[in-house]
Amino acid sequence: MAKMGRATWLLTALAVASSMVAAQSPAIKIMPLGDSITGSPGCWRALLWRKLQDAKITNTDFVGTLPAQGCGFTYDGENEGHGGFLATGIVSNKQLPGWLSKTNPDVVMMHLGTNDVWNNKSPDEILAAFSTLLGQMRDSKKTMKILVAQIIPMNPPNCAQCAQGVVALNKAIPGWAAAKNTTDSPITVVDCWTGFDDAKDTNDGVHPNSSGNEKMANCWFDPLVRVLKS
Known part of the structure; x- marks a missing residue:
């Protein structure tokens, strides 16, 4: 009985110590x-945050x-989602650099390039900008962890080239990410394109509506969880 009591005490002490370490671990800073x-x-971010809470991922x-x-x-x-940029x-x-210095993130979630496509920037020009940002x-x-989205489709009435421009950019992103990936600072490509319908999931051919926000939260959730657990 004495040995059992000592073993039980040791397990309890280890559990308490583990919970104290977890409680003292700093939260992982994520910049959208x-x-x-x-x-x-950007209410997909709110839905994503709630999905993390529901999954008991609160750090x-x-x-x-x-x-x-x-x-x-x-x-x-809090975010760096700047309209029109x-x-x-x-x-x-x-x-x-200024945004990074003020917030010091550990992880960046980047859904960027929509306005570049709208302004007739080529995939090469956009990916060159991505490289500088990286x-x-x-x-x-x-040790920055970077998640880069293959962006949602868009087809606004005043942009004839936009639909195919997004397709071309998204096609180029995986190869760019593979070439830039490192062990210390891995890049994860997040597919926000597949299953997203610009006619049904946006209000205007560009910005997500309620169903689009749900789909965006879902596309980010599993890749982000894997990065957080890594």
Whole structure:
């Protein structure tokens, strides 16, 4: 009985110590980076946060210089989703380093390139901007984990080239990511394209409606969880 009691005490002590270490572990800082699809209001982020909570994944801190917007419930919604911004413009205006220094993320979730396509930027131009942004992320933290979306389709009435432009960009992203991937700072390609219908899942051919937000939350969830657990 004495041995059993000692063993039980040891297991209890180990459990307590483990829970204390977990409680003291800092939250993983996640920056959602993009344009209005991410930030205005970007309620897929609210749904994603709630899915993480429901899965008991609570060691997260979403960060950014922009606040959460109303999505029907309270959520951790700081972000860098800047309406109208281009990846190429963020690079030319040297904006990302300042955002990174203010928030110090461990993980970046990037859904970017929609406005570049809308402005007739080629996949090569967009991916060159992605490469610069990637370098700035790694300068901020050499172990940065980056999730890059194959962006949702778009087909607004005043942009004849947009639908095929998104297809061309998304086709090029996996090869770019494979060439830039490193062990210390891995890149995960997130497929937000498949199953997304711009006619049914957007209000205007570009921005997600309620069904589109659900689909975007779902496309990010599993890849993000794998990164968080890594």
